[in-house]
Amino acid sequence: MAGRQAGQVALSPQARTFLEGQVQRHKAPRSLSDRCRMFLLCAEGLQSKEVAARLGVHEHTVGKWRRRFVEDGIEGLTDEYRAGRPRTVSDAQVTQVIERTLNTTPKDATHWSIRSMAAEIRLSHTTIRRIWSAFGLQ
Template sequence: MSAQRLAPLILSDDEFAELQSLTMRRKTAQALALRARFVLACAEGGQNNEVAAKLGLERRTVGKWRQRFVKQRVAGCTTSRVRGAAHHDDVRIEAVIVRTLESCPENATHWSSRSMAKASGLSVSTVQRIWRAFGLQPHRLATFKLSTDPNFVAKVRDLVGLYPSELLSWF
């Protein structure tokens, strides 16, 4: 019984260049670089079994990302939603930042990640990632300063919008 041959995956010059760039850049996330390698190997005429063997992966994994690329092109490689992964929108991130900067918890001098997590309904690690991303350190009284800029919240909103959705998906 012969295996079903998949139609060749054809890349435009721009897609090829972008995928090549993703595999070669040092700062590309490894998962994204691997997806780019899948697609490039498939575009060279490789079938899912061959590409999986070459890259040391499951055939299903290669098939999944091949289909995703066919439907969404390069954008399909750059976004990955893990089932059950928490995704918090800009409004919730902004609310944590504003609350951190503009208020204190009851009976305390500053927010801790645990108290903020309890107050905001987010996990402790999510609060810590938000604070780290924006350089907030409310526990360091000597270095922590509240912004007096009246446009600070708007600037934070603009800054959050600059982050790729893949980065924000871990909030």
């Protein structure tokens, strides 16, 4: 039983030159040079299993990058954007912390501590520490 047919990788002379150049660059990220090697081997007509065995990666990895290269060309070399965790502290809250730190003092002390500011603003002390560090406050 045959599996799904892999996309044929066809390289223009310019694309081949670019990929070979990336493989030979000393300062190229390892992930980029590995992908370039994958595309060069795929362009030679090797199957994903053979490419994976030569490069020491899983055949699904080769299939994923082969598919991206067939769809997007050279632009398919880079990773897609990953958004990460959404922010939980708004700009208004950051502004409030900075303004309170610079313009007010607590009732029972001469200056704000991280924990007293955290209790006043109702944010965690680590969040206050990050804000103060980012803006050079103490």
